[in-house]
Amino acid sequence: MPERKPRKDAVRNRAAVLAAADELFASRESPQAVTMADVAAAAGVGKATLFRAFGDRTGLILALHEARLAPIGEAVEQGPPPLGPGTPPRERLPALLDALLCFKIDNRHLALALEGTGSDSPYRTEHYEWWHSTLKAVLEQLPDVTDSGFTAHALLAATRADLVEHLVGRQHTSREQMRAHLAAFTHKILPPQVPRG
């Protein structure tokens, strides 16, 4: 393997940039109000360092995002119910969407920044692909679901970062209200419970 371990100052700077960016995105009103030069300055680092470490703006935001998302990803892929794979689909689907919604509420600055990179569609990112295929797989375990692909897209669309920002940030909808609304919506999608016995 041609992997060479990076120098200490490099990893230190990388961490400093991540911390500074995180803080800036959280404190500024809009993601586009934080410029790359801002981040570099806040981290006490030159611009080139920042670009060398993350490639471009999208890369930086992606790195921040993935750091926060990792625990959830793990909980979904190998954790216990109701998120983990050993959960019956009728419970798992709402649990997944609720987890995603909470993530978007708690990290809406990041989510907003990510979806608003402007450069490319949010639908072509790895993490969207992951959520979509996960949801799709769960939907396919349910009876009578034919359009699982589109349904997954539509459900994910209900948690779009700018919608969350609009309802929570602008109209001051509470976290619990949002969760209740999404839960109710999700419930309508589920096919009617087939009575057992």
Add this chain to the structure above:
Amino acid sequence: MPERKPRKDAVRNRAAVLAAADELFASRESPQAVTMADVAAAAGVGKATLFRAFGDRTGLILALHEARLAPIGEAVEQGPPPLGPGTPPRERLPALLDALLCFKIDNRHLALALEGTGSDSPYRTEHYEWWHSTLKAVLEQLPDVTDSGFTAHALLAATRADLVEHLVGRQHTSREQMRAHLAAFTHKILPPQVPRG
């Protein structure tokens, strides 16, 4: 009224700009691949003329968008069924969403440009507000619907321009498939038909 009628060359130029912009947005791959200077050049006009007529980039896109949307707006507000106000809600809701989807498919260049202005949220535009309140009103005519506001947002989210672009433009989903998918999705939202008699 202090309204003064504009000069003839002004209206001619305005029309030329609209035509040129329409053509450019339709032909170029991505909305952000068409610059204001491009539009001005294509219209055979100086940049300042363009900004004087529309204020800024968003204003131009908005003007294009509203021109295309006007007929639909009219059909919804005073037209015959299934779009017009005299339609029972169970029929009208799918019809409205289908009309919106078709509009987004046919004008996805514009819709994409509009939602991707980057400057401000798509949720604070007049036209979104209009769709949302229209849908909400229809939903409230149905029994057992409690979260009509959120439900309206969620349904509209299923027709987001970048999602449409992803499915139709990138993955070559056909127009009819899209309409079928959205119709099926909408149907799940509707409360179960109460049997008459």
Add this chain to the structure above:
DNA sequence: ACACGAAGCGGACCGCGGGTCCGTATAGTA
């Protein structure tokens, strides 16, 4: 301890795109 190559650093620099300014041209009017 030292030397030396490579990895990393930083900030001046570039290109591009949205938006403005102001001297000039023209439509409308008397």
Add this chain to the structure above:
DNA sequence: TACTATACGGACCCGCGGTCCGCTTCGTGT
């Protein structure tokens, strides 16, 4: 035809993402 308000246009400005290159520092072999 003379005169003014209105509109024109392209040179210009500014801010931002991204790059370049001469200098610094890390870390390794001796």
